[in-house]
Amino acid sequence: MKMPLKYLIPAFVLPLLFSCNRPETYQPDAFAFVTLLGQDTLAVEDIRIEPGQVSVKAILRSPRLSFLTYEMNLGADYEMSSFSAAAWKTPGMQEEDLIEKYDITFSTDRDSLQMVLRSPDEIIVYNFSSASAVLPFLDMIHWPFEILSGKMAAQQLTTLTQPMFSGRRTVNFEATKTGSDTLFIKHPTRGTMWSLVDEKGSILYLDAGSTTRKLKVYRTASVDYESLATQFLVSEEAGKGVGELSGRAETTASIGELNLTVDYGQPLKRGRALFGAIVPWGKRWRTGANKATHLYLDKAIQMRDLQVPAGEYTLFSIPEAEGGVLIINKQTGQNGQSYDEEQDLGRVSMEIGTLDTSVERFTIDAVETGTNQGQLRLMWGNTVFSVPFTVL
DSSP states (O other), X not given: OOOOHHHHSOGGGHHHHHSSOOOSSOOTTEEEEEEEETTEEEEXXXXXXXXXXXEEEEEEOSSSOEEEEEEEEEOTTSOEEXXXXXXXXXXXXXXXXXXXXXXXEEOTTSSEEEEEEEOSSOEEEEEEEOOXXXXXXXXXXXXXXXXXXXXXXXXXXXXXXEEEEETTEEEEEEEEEETTTEEEEEETTTEEEEEEEXXXXXXXXXXXXXXXXXXXXXXXXXXXXXXXXXXXHHHHHTTOSOOOSEEEEEEEEEETTEEEEEEEEEEBOTTOOTBTTTBOTTSOBOSSSSBOEEEEESSOEEETTEXXXXXXXXXXXXXXXXXXXXXXXXXXXXXXXXXXXXXEEEEEEOEEEEEEEEEEEEEEEEEEEETTEEEEEEEEEEEEEEEEEEEO
């Protein structure tokens, strides 16, 4: 049994949820989702579900502040008949503020979708195959999962394979309900989310902490959309917006005759517990974010008992409370979720230490420790993992 929702909401988000105007009685067809990444509010969704129609106004703060609207026509069987989405420059959403809009409709036999993409400068039409029971997948926006969950409750399903489209591609999400109040939804590549639901399928809380996104979604009866939009605009203009979830960084270093480069993704701490929490002990970690971390060497090095010839590699790791291991892999060019153990060049033990100053952005660097001697360091929060090496 999961904890009641009131115990799941962190104290710092309560003012955002409960200082807003709330109806005296709960209305299941009018509610809001607030999405957090650590202590940062990543998205706000103001949702209205009426018979046959879903209408949503959303604020998304990454990679930049965006104001979004969604409209979906829905049959009594929870099947989508049409869908439209639009992005706007301002929360006023006047025609002159439109960035782009797309409308999606089914073919006559419902085996394909037509997308009409409109911007101020052009109109483009795409056609792509799709299942008839498809729903939209909207990155970092979660209301379509409310439709999925409601469908399962209405049809008394405990499992469902739900096709969802993103862009011009359709993929299957696997949903499984356990007990009376827990729903697991598996993204085809990012991992599994779990949600707390009521008997109608309403999502009360959604936790994506086991996925690559690490998001948490809270339901509330309403939000003051205009006030929040103004607040986030002020933060964005002051340079205090959320920004990219995980930007890309590059470290270069010269150790003796060695020139070394590390290209890696930089997730942010955002007030979260890190190692032993969002990065579990004893499990393989991509050691960064998004694309796999790549290491480039123009001379061979010796890492403990492993010789690493000059060349290009990817780095993975298995952090442990006492250190863990760094994995040097010969496969390159892949996403950080793609790992082939048969391509390992080898594994070396890491040392773990504590930093005096917390590092907000995950950082990899290499420092010189002596003549032709160096140390590769992985730093995040107050934790540092290190591996010594010698230039050959």
